[in-house]
Amino acid sequence: MAKPKTRSYSRYGLEAAELLGLLIHDARIARGLTIAEAAERAGISRGAVRRIEKGEMGCSIGGAFELATLVGVQLFAAEPTTLTHHLTAARSKLTLLPKKLRKRTRAVKDDF
Numbered sequence: 001m002a003k004p005k006t007r008s009y010s011r012y013g014l015e016a017a018e019l020l021g022l023l024i025h026d027a028r029i030a031r032g033l034t035i036a037e038a039a040e041r042a043g044i045s046r047g048a049v050r051r052i053e054k055g056e057m058g059c060s061i062g063g064a065f066e067l068a069t070l071v072g073v074q075l076f077a078a079e080p081t082t083l084t085h086h087l088t089a090a091r092s093k094l095t096l097l098p099k100k101l102r103k104r105t106r107a108v109k110d111d112f
Contacts, residue, residue, distance in 0.1 A: 009057050015087055018055030020064060020073070022090040025053040027071035029101055042067045 028038050039046045044063040052064045068075055 007057075013057065014055070015084065017057050019087045019090060020068065021053045021055035022087070022094055023073045024064075024068050024071055026090065026094060026097070027068075027073050028053075029097055031071055032101070033071065034101055034103060038067060038070065042070050 028035075033041075035046050035049050039049045042049070042063065043066065044060075048059060048063050049067060051059045052067055065075065
């Protein structure tokens with residue numbers, strides 16, 4: 001049987017995935033990890049890290065949980081009734097952070 005092209009998800013599922021992605025993104029930035037570093041440590045691709053942080057539902061749960069554990073996001077702490085409150089707080093916090101994080105490169109000293 002062929003996969004359906006589109007799939008419908010519950011509002012709770014979509015909000016939970018978005019919240020987890022925002023929390024992972026916030027924790028990764030706070031730890032000073034680039035997407036490439038986080039991907040390497042979690043054993044997933046850079047694209048998978050981006051998709052997890054965006055809250056896309058098609059990502060593997062193992063990759064999302066491994067990434068969350070890597071950056072220190074506590075799983076299963078929020079009750080379903082407080083999910084919307086946490087999601088709103090995470091969204092407002094991330095609007096103040098930079099969208100990208102780049103490591104500063106040191107100037108090469110080539111004067112021997």
